[in-house]
Amino acid sequence: MHISAIMIFLHYECDTTWQCSVHHPCANKRRAGLGFAEELLERGFNVILHGRNEDKLTQLRSKFKDSYPTSEIRTIAADAASFTQADVERIVAAVADIPLTILINNVGGTASLSRNFKTYTQTTSWEVDSLLDINVRCTLQITTALLPKLAQSEGRSLIMNTGSKAAVGMPYISLYSATKALLSAWTLATAAELKAENVPVDMMCILVGETQSGQNRLQESFFVPSSRTMARSALNRIGCGYTVVSAYWPHALQGFGTDTLPRSWLDYFVVKALQPLAKSDKEVW
């Protein structure tokens, strides 16, 4: 059993340690970003919530304030699909006066596609840009902007990226799986670089399997955790020694199959599972 090392990032009393969570908040309890925010507030962190809708951010802030009255909660609105240099500058300015110690890059998914599963040839040029913006460009730009701040922290800091088991390369969701493969490779390379250069920032990529969320409206089950369970499992992996790791152990069990099957078998099973969804008119998530 591994005991999470998350509390090493809570350097002082809770009024001085911050976490920046990337998500779009709304009343829907199934948002993974909300799960991260609640788990961190529960553990005494102050949080900065990033979303794209100012009103929803304000509502969420007051809801969290009721449950965690002593925590400080800030909000930043910026659309990941049209992220600009001005957004980057606003985010940097919003954290200028606080000691930031954790950055969670959770924004992502396939919501901008006309359907979740489709062939690459059915993917439009607009969808290509949009998926890259939401899953990759926003995360990389925010990290580039905030890394100097995280590195200046008095103790160690952490960047946690939300990856996916789809990073193995899955047919019918090929572009999304490629964005998650990029996040995994980028995390592995940057984490090693930060260590080699003695920068006191750890970096992890959490491989997420099917999780009940705003985008993936499945019934909760043994293999489909709630977003809160997923967030808790992710935070519990901190300090486990792996840079890219499954957070939720039943997903790791599923991952054993995808990691060890010969590629032709994996393709066979994934095509068998996803081809009907790509061909069906029914929206599955």
Ligand SMILES: NC(=O)c1ccc[n+]([C@@H]2O[C@H](COP(=O)([O-])OP(=O)(O)OC[C@H]3O[C@@H](n4cnc5c(N)ncnc54)[C@H](OP(=O)(O)O)[C@@H]3O)[C@@H](O)[C@H]2O)c1
């Ligand atoms: N759920 C799963 O089964 C699963 C599996 C593997 C990996 N993941 C990963 O887990 C992460 C969280 O996804 P989730 O399934 O938990 O979905 P989610 O609850 O819908 O969370 C994704 C969040 O990103 C936000 N978002 C989307 N486009 C945005 C934009 N343009 N600007 C700002 N925010 C935006 C969404 O807001 P809106 O509600 O406004 O769209 C949403 O709150 C993603 O990185 C996803 O790829 C999820």
